[in-house]
Structure formats: C-alpha cells, structure tokens
Amino acid sequence: MERIAVLCGGVGAARFLSGLVDVVDPAGVTAIVNVADDDEFHGLHVSPDIDTVLYTLGGLVHEEQGWGRRDETFNAQSELARLGEDAWFRLGDRDLAMHIHRTRLLREGRSLTEVVDGVRRALGIGATILPATDSPQRTRVRTDAGWIGFQEYFVQRRAADLVRELRFEPGATPTGAVRAAIAGADIIVIAPSNPFVSIGPILALTGLRDQLQEARAAVVAVSPIVGGAAIKGPAAAMLAAFGYDVSALGVARLYAELADAFILDTEDADLAPAIAALGLRTSVVPTIMRDRATRADLARATVAAAR
Amino acid sequence: MERIAVLCGGVGAARFLSGLVDVVDPAGVTAIVNVADDDEFHGLHVSPDIDTVLYTLGGLVHEEQGWGRRDETFNAQSELARLGEDAWFRLGDRDLAMHIHRTRLLREGRSLTEVVDGVRRALGIGATILPATDSPQRTRVRTDAGWIGFQEYFVQRRAADLVRELRFEPGATPTGAVRAAIAGADIIVIAPSNPFVSIGPILALTGLRDQLQEARAAVVAVSPIVGGAAIKGPAAAMLAAFGYDVSALGVARLYAELADAFILDTEDADLAPAIAALGLRTSVVPTIMRDRATRADLARATVAAAR
Numbered sequence: 001m002e003r004i005a006v007l008c009g010g011v012g013a014a015r016f017l018s019g020l021v022d023v024v025d026p027a028g029v030t031a032i033v034n035v036a037d038d039d040e041f042h043g044l045h046v047s048p049d050i051d052t053v054l055y056t057l058g059g060l061v062h063e064e065q066g067w068g069r070r071d072e073t074f075n076a077q078s079e080l081a082r083l084g085e086d087a088w089f090r091l092g093d094r095d096l097a098m099h100i101h102r103t104r105l106l107r108e109g110r111s112l113t114e115v116v117d118g119v120r121r122a123l124g125i126g127a128t129i130l131p132a133t134d135s136p137q138r139t140r141v142r143t144d145a146g147w148i149g150f151q152e153y154f155v156q157r158r159a160a161d162l163v164r165e166l167r168f169e170p171g172a173t174p175t176g177a178v179r180a181a182i183a184g185a186d187i188i189v190i191a192p193s194n195p196f197v198s199i200g201p202i203l204a205l206t207g208l209r210d211q212l213q214e215a216r217a218a219v220v221a222v223s224p225i226v227g228g229a230a231i232k233g234p235a236a237a238m239l240a241a242f243g244y245d246v247s248a249l250g251v252a253r254l255y256a257e258l259a260d261a262f263i264l265d266t267e268d269a270d271l272a273p274a275i276a277a278l279g280l281r282t283s284v285v286p287t288i289m290r291d292r293a294t295r296a297d298l299a300r301a302t303v304a305a306a307r
Numbered sequence: 308m309e310r311i312a313v314l315c316g317g318v319g320a321a322r323f324l325s326g327l328v329d330v331v332d333p334a335g336v337t338a339i340v341n342v343a344d345d346d347e348f349h350g351l352h353v354s355p356d357i358d359t360v361l362y363t364l365g366g367l368v369h370e371e372q373g374w375g376r377r378d379e380t381f382n383a384q385s386e387l388a389r390l391g392e393d394a395w396f397r398l399g400d401r402d403l404a405m406h407i408h409r410t411r412l413l414r415e416g417r418s419l420t421e422v423v424d425g426v427r428r429a430l431g432i433g434a435t436i437l438p439a440t441d442s443p444q445r446t447r448v449r450t451d452a453g454w455i456g457f458q459e460y461f462v463q464r465r466a467a468d469l470v471r472e473l474r475f476e477p478g479a480t481p482t483g484a485v486r487a488a489i490a491g492a493d494i495i496v497i498a499p500s501n502p503f504v505s506i507g508p509i510l511a512l513t514g515l516r517d518q519l520q521e522a523r524a525a526v527v528a529v530s531p532i533v534g535g536a537a538i539k540g541p542a543a544a545m546l547a548a549f550g551y552d553v554s555a556l557g558v559a560r561l562y563a564e565l566a567d568a569f570i571l572d573t574e575d576a577d578l579a580p581a582i583a584a585l586g587l588r589t590s591v592v593p594t595i596m597r598d599r600a601t602r603a604d605l606a607r608a609t610v611a612a613a614r
Contacts, residue, residue: 043411073382079404083429085411093400097386100407104350104392122390 001028004303005185005217007132008033009198010049011066011232012224012289013191014056016302017127019295020189021057024303026126030181034193035112035131036139036168036201039151041089042080044099045106048151049198050116050131051098058123060094066232069094088156113175130181132202135172139197142167150197159234163241166196174205182211187306190221192287194235195254196242203258212258218306221255221280222298223248226265226287249274256280261305263287263298281305308335311610312492312524314439315340316505317356318373318539319531319596320498321363323609324434326602327496328364331610333433337488341500342419342438343446343475343508346458348396349387351406352413355458356505357423357438358405365430367401373539376401395463420482437488439509442479446504449474457504466541470548473503481512489518494613497528499594501542502561503549510565519565525613528562528587529605530555533572533594556581563587568612570594570605588612 002024006017008031017031034049048067055061055069062070072092081087091099098119105115112131120129139150143161153161174182182188193199203209212219228246230236236246244250248264252275255262261281264271265288272282285301286294309331313324315338324338341356355374362368362376369377379399388394398406405426412422419438427436446457450468460468481489489495500506510516519526532555537543543553551557555571559582562569568588571578572595579589592608593601 042407043414044407069386073380073400075380075400076383076404076407079376079401080408083404083408083426085404085408093380093382093403094386096400096403096407097383097390097392100349100351100383100403101387101390101392107350119390 001025002186002303003028003030003181003184004187004189005030005032005181006189006191007193007199007202008049008053008191009193010034010037010052013049013193013198014053014061015066015289015295016189016191016222016298017053018056019289019292019297019299020302021127022292022296023299029127030185031127031129032132032178032181032202033129034198034201035133036137036197037150037154038136038138039089039149041091041099042085044096044103046089046091046099047102047112047131050129051095053129054098054116054119054123054125057125057127057129060123068092089151111175113177128181130175130177132174132178133172133205134175135169137169137172137201137205139201140167141165154234159237163234163238166200168201168204172205174208174211178208179211182208182215185215185217187303188212188215188217188219189302189306190219190255190259192222192224192231194224194230194233194238195251196235196238209258218260219258220261220263220302220306221251221259222263222287222302223251223265223268225251227267231288247271252278252280263302263305308332309493309610310335310337310488310491311494311496312337312339312488313496313498314500314506314509315356315360315498316500317341317344317359320356320500320505321360321368322373322596322602323496323498323529323605324360325363326596326599326604326606327609328434329599329603330606336434337492338434338436339439339485339488339509340436341505341508342440343444343504344457344461345443345445346396346456348398348406349392351403351410353396353398353406354409354419354438357436358402360436361405361423361426361430361432364432364434364436367430375399396458418482420484435488437482437484439481439485440479440512441482442476444476444479444508444512446508447474448472461541466544470541470545473507475508475511479512481515481518485515486518489515489522489524492522492524494610495519495522495524495526496609496613497526497562497566499529499531499538501531501537501540501545502558503542503545516565525567526565527568527570527609527613528558528566529570529609530558530572530575530594532558534574538595554578559585559587570609570612
C-alpha cells in the first residue's frame with residue numbers, strides 16, 4: 001500500500017482528496033489539513049478546512065458550493081441574530097452540530113487530532129485526517145484597515161481588502177502524527193489550495209519545511225491557479241499583492257525548493273518549460289475538478305508524477 | 308403600579324404569566340423561575356423553565372406543546388446523533404441558539420441573571436424574569452434505579468419511575484434581585500407548577516421560605532391539580548408518592564404555612580371548605596388555561612384574591 005500524505009487547505013484539497021481515495025487505497029491516504037483558519041463563533045470552535053475535508057470525504061458536502069452541508073437550514077443562525085450575536089459568519093443547523101460536538105470534546109481536554117479522528121470514524125471515512133497542528137495558529141491579515149482575523153478578512157469583508165502582510169501565531173508545532181505521516185510517506189502532495197493562507201501556515205509550522213526537504217518521498221504540487229485565476233478564493237490576488245506572477249509559474253516559484261514535480265493545467269501548457277527550468281518535473285493535465293471522473297484523473301496523474 | 312412576584316416552574320407558570328401581563332402592567336411583574344431543572348447537553352447550558360417562560364412571554368413558544376419553539380426543526384440534533392452524542396434530550400435548531408448564546412455568556416463570566424435579562428430585552432418582554440438562583444441547584448431524583456438527574460428522570464425515562472426522594476444541591480442562595488423582588492412585592496403568587504420539583508427548589512433556597520413568611524405581601528397559591536390530576540407532568544404521581552392527597556387539598560396542605568389564599572378549580576369546589584379549614588382564603592374559578600381569555604381571567608382572580 002502506497003502511503004500518500006497530502007498538505008491540504010479547504011475546497012480544492014477536499015475535491016482532490018475525493019479523487020485520490022477513488023484511485024488508491026484510502027487507508028494509505030493521510031490529509032494534513034490547515035487549521036490556521038479556525039476561529040471561535042458564539043463560543044464554538046469552528047475549523048473550516050477540516051470540516052470541508054470531512055464533509056467532502058463523508059459524502060455530506062454541498063457539492064456546488066464546495067463547503068458546508070447540503071440540505072442545510074439556518075434556523076439557529078436567525079435566532080442567534082435575534083439574540084444579538086454577530087451573524088456575519090453563517091453557520092447552518094447541521095454544521096452547528098459539528099462545532100458543538102468539537103467544542104464539547106476540546107473543553108473536556110481532547111486534542112483537535114483526537115476529535116477529528118472520532119468524527120472521521122463516525123462519518124465512515126477511510127482516509128486519515130490530521131489537523132496540521134493542535135496548537136492555535138490563527139492567521140492574521142494586515143490590510144489597509146489594520147490587522148484583522150482571517151475570517152474577518154475572508155468572510156466578513158469578502159476578501160475585498162488588499163492583503164499587505166500575513167502572520168500566523170508563531171511557535172505552533174506539527175503534531176507527532178503529522179511528523180510521522182510525512183516521514184513515512186511514499187508520496188507527498190501539496191494540494192491545489194491557496195499557497196499563502198492554506199499551505200503557508202502548514203509550511204510555517206516549526207521544523208515542517210525542513211522535514212519536507214529531507215523526506216524520502218517525492219513531493220508533487222498541484223497548481224491552484226489556472227489561466228491566471230484561482231479556481232476559488234483570493235489566491236490570485238495574493239500572488240499579485242506579494243509580487244508573484246499570477247499564474248501556475250508564480251505558484252511553482254513558491255514551491256520550487258520543496259517540490260520535485262508540479263502539476264499544471266492544460267490551459268497553462270505554455271508555462272511548462274519555465275516551470276521545468278526551476279528544476280521541477282512537470283505534468284500538464286486537466287486540473288479543474290468538475291466531477292468524479294476528472295478528480296480521479298487528476299489524482300492518477302499526480303500519483304504518476306511522483307513515481 | 309402593583310408589584311407582583313410569581314414563583315414559577317415551566318409550562319403552567321408561563322401560561323399563568325402570559326395571562327397576568329395581559330391584565331396588569333408587565334413592568335410590575337417579576338417571574339422568579341426554577342433553575343434546578345437546568346442541565347448540560349453537548350456542553351451547552353440548558354435552562355428548561357427559564358426558556359419556557361421566555362418563549363411564552365416572547366410569543367415564540369410552541370403553543371400546543373407548551374414549551375420549545377414553534378416552527379422548530381431538528382437538523383442539528385440528527386447530526387449530533389450521527390456524531391455519537393447522546394440524543395435523548397432533543398434540542399431544536401431554533402432552541403439551540405438560546406443554549407449556545409447562554410453558554411457563551413456564562414463562560415465569559417456573566418451570571419445567569421444577566422444572561423436572562425439580556426434575552427428578555429432582545430425578545431421585547433416587559434416583565435422581569437429572574438432565575439431563582441445563580442448557584443447550581445440541580446435536582447436529583449431517587450428512583451428504584453438509584454439516584455438520577457432530573458432530566459434523566461423526566462425526559463429520558465419519561466417520568467415513569469416511582470420517585471422515592473428528591474434532593475437539590477444544598478447551599479444555593481436566592482439572588483439579590485430575587486430577594487429584592489420578594490421584599491418589594493405587593494402580591495406574591497405561587498404559580499400552578501409542580502410543588503415538588505418546580506416550586507420546591509425555589510423554596511429550598513437558603514432563607515427564602517423565611518423571607519416569604521415575613522413578607523408584607525399576601526401570598527396566593529394557584530393549584531396545579533384539577534380533579535385529582537396534574538394539568539401536565541408528574542405532580543400527581545409525586546403527591547401520591549410522598550403521601551399527600553392527590554388533589555388541590557393535598558397541594559393546599561403543602562402551602563398552608565406559606566400562603567394566605569388559594570385558588571382552586573371549579574371542578575374541585577367541594578374541596579374549598581377543607582382548604583379554608585387550613586386557614587387559607589379560597590377562590591374557586593376555572594384554572595385550566597385553554598386560551599388567552601381564560602388565562603387573563605385566572606390572573607384577574609388571583610390578583611383579586613390577594614387584595
């Protein structure tokens with residue numbers, strides 16, 4: 001059984017994983033998921049990327065939206081607003097159950113790793129899902145309005161601000177399970193997620209970048225940028241803000257020191273030579289994960305690129 | 308403005324209060340509500356009697372049921388069960404918002420009294436609603452299965468056990484606001500609630516029984532028993548278990564030392580002489596609160612009996 005560790009953000013990573021577990025033994029797959037987007041709402045601990053992965057692999061996700069629950073209702077949310085609670089971060093009724101459950105267990109002293117593993121089992125998910133860290137690592141975003149929390153930037157202000165700087169709480173460490181998954185992996189994938197706010201916080205964990213560079217596994221990165229635009233979210237705007245090409249090439253430059261291979265979309269085939277010149281093996285394949293078949297194809301191409 | 312303090316349990320008290328605020332200035336009404344039924348579910352603090360009063364006076368209650376929210380959904384509950392949480396205490400999605408809000412504020416250090424007052428304002432309720440105590444006072448019930456929590460007895464086991472003994476956490480004290488409401492009241496009403504598990508815990512608060520006996524206000528009790536049966540809940544079974552007549556007379560004996568007047572149903576008119584012989588003024592009126600008009604009539608009769 002091939003052991004594949006995948007560094008993950010939210011929607012793009014979750015869709016990638018759903019293809020991967022279709023083409024390899026899920027028991028060999030370990031998702032290492034960003035938790036720097038985590039925040040507390042109404043006293044409940046919310047882990048957006050973790051939940052997107054759980055809901056997607058558990059078959060519960062709102063497919064078109066890419067995150068949250070399908071058949072969702074928002075009755076608790078309306079009542080929270082009536083009671084004067086901030087209502088800009090909308091939590092569905094089904095989704096709330098997850099936050100209530102997680103918060104209870106965390107308050108009782110369980111680690112986020114333990115909580116997520118229990119939920120994974122309850123949802124019948126075969127892949128291992130690991131929070132990148134059990135330490136708080138909350139992303140702060142410097143905009144022209146000052147330093148704000150990630151969810152304030154991303155949800156409340158709809159990612160409309162120019163991002164001047166990003167900061168993660170320093171000193172967060174990867175869990176032992178994460179270190180073991182990286183050390184034991186045959187293949188390491190950097191999922192098609194935002195390089196700055198999804199993959200960035202994972203790479204910022206103490207010692208993790210060194211561990212990746214020393215890993216025996218091949219590291220394959222999948223571009224989240226196609227045709228100069230992000231499939232989802234503010235990755236393109238952030239590439240521009242931080243002075244990178246808004247393209248698969250810009251992403252490849254970010255990962256050049258870490259990765260051995262790079263997957264880019266057929267639409268960006270003309271960038272392959274420049275990416276190869278960075279020292280990366282390139283694979284040019286369709287990367288837009290419209291449906292189950294395209295996700296499986298992308299996963300197959302990614303695994304093949306690592307071998 | 309007449310100041311009326313009402314000792315309250317859940318449904319019966321809430322319906323009584325809804326009639327009372329229709330016939331007197333709500334600003335003069337203070338509900339002193341049992342919190343010994345409070346419990347924690349999924350890490351959330353649930354206050355069943357408080358919420359029944361809030362929902363009823365706020366116009367949000369499920370009228371036929373008498374408690375909980377109308378137009379309620381149970382999507383979070385289904386998901387909590389999927390995640391392995393105990394599901395016997397069913398919490399609706401709208402109702403959950405209240406528990407989430409309350410739990411957040413309690414964790415941030417607010418008292419239950421402060422939390423309830425904020426909710427009361429948010430729901431546009433004119434009457435004052437006071438938890439009888441801010442101390443934990445959880446009712447324990449001794450059944451043939453041993454000591455169990457009140458909600459285990461009442462909800463999980465559907466009040467089917469013979470109750471051998473009741474115990475409230477000792478040392479709970481009435482809040483300053485409760486003491487002031489009793490001291491300042493022109494009329495004190497014991498609502499038609501369960502004498503043992505709704506009114507009993509309030510009377511068990513340190514010093515409260517003495518304060519009632521010394522109060523300048525007339526104390527009027529409204530029978531929760533009509534024709535030998537409780538309108539709702541296990542009051543009749545408890546009267547029997549503790550050796551009292553299962554009748555308005557049995558209730559009157561429980562309150563004889565505290566009350567000046569006693570309201571009983573027209574169906575029980577034949578018991579009036581025996582109740583009067585206990586030293587209580589009696590009023591015989593319809594006490595079944597079918598609709599707004601009968602609630603208002605009962606409230607008027609109660610206030611009149613106190614004067």
